[in-house]
Amino acid sequence: MRFFRFYLVLFGADVLLGWLAWIMALPITHGLEYPLWSLRGASASALSDIVVFGGLSALVAFRVVHAERRRFVDVGLRGPGQFREFARGYALGLAWAVCALAVAVAAGWTAVNGSVRLSTLLAFAPLWMVVNAFQAGVEEVIFRGWLLPLLVRRHQLCTAILVQAVLFACLHLLVDANTTLAVLHALIFGAFAGLYVHRRQSIWGVIGIHGAYNFAAIPVISLATGGQYGPTGWHYAAIALTGAGVAVLLALSRWCRRRR
Template identity: 80%
Template structure:
């Protein structure tokens, strides 16, 4: 008579199954290959940005406030499609053809995606408006009427869609693909730090107050990374990032005479986001101790 199979200890079986899933789900690259791919993304961002600028320049020529005219808004939206669509295509190709994974494995699976996005979007709107209140109260900026409310409302749907696409691509790259990969190599908090640094470095390509843009990207990258660790998915971070980018357009425009550029709002937003980093770190540490 055949002897019955001896069941493996439950904990060992779970660890082995988890390890098998990890091995089958991804192909962890070496450090050199990882850095080369990031540099490829950086170079592609620069090249696509130049291409988008070349395409948009004839359309926006002569416009004082390109974001708030039909020609300028369409040109800006097409530019974002070129840049972020190209970056998304590169990451999707790597994940599907090199790592042999499904694209939705980049933190896009799981229940509650809609509720997570809505919760994040509400938080992002409140955060951005709060930064504006702080900036005005501190005397760092003033609200002007250069852009009529009717114009803001008319262009709001377009910018909501564009910023959601833009933010979604960045979250997929940095918090969906990069963060888990780095955490597997070095640990969660090291991963948050590295991806935040690289996310900030990507903002070296921003031509409006580059230093401030890099600092803002660094602090937000740390917050978004910790938020993803805490919520165990990227949909909430996509919502926050989308609302953050969307609300920043009219708020900065209102505080800088219709031009999207440096303003006191940035300083307030960086400060509030830095507080958010501390709060999320404390919450994540508390949850890890409870497990």
């Protein structure tokens, strides 16, 4: 249960770092909420992610290097073709997010209103891409790079994947904007990411998927709701597509085991 105690440390650190990030962002936001496609909103969000996820990555690195006596790259960051894995995952993540929006629009769950200018979205896109890749990378290092292998050593694969997915979703309860549906989305994505990493034996691909997913959510939110967090219809479609991905990966794993 040592891993769970450290998870609680990370959970508490997330709370404290989030509070610290809010204090540091006060000179920018003056306590008000700004959309991510405004200068104040983008700056405050980037600062918050750097503080929170930078702090969490430092804690994980300290544990891996000093407590576990391993190199930091041992948490799924080694192996050939890292850039190729990341690029493939990023393309898959973007396609997934766009397909989810298309399904949501086709089903009548949401609508594209175009209330935010495309030029504005493109202006902030490079910042979002970098920040979201960093954020996703830290989360993948924690849950799929560090935690999942520890669980696999002690439990069956399905149990290990389920446990890390639940803990991944629980961490998302700390995000003020996250709805119950978004936390459920995180749970299903956690299961998919665990299976994907187990199959690819590297976290670079799922860092790309996760980073692209989070990046694409920002323009999706702006185009489909004009800024209100959600949109609910997109989450419905994304959960369905991610669940389909879990089913496909499970079927592939069983097929591969039978062929051995």
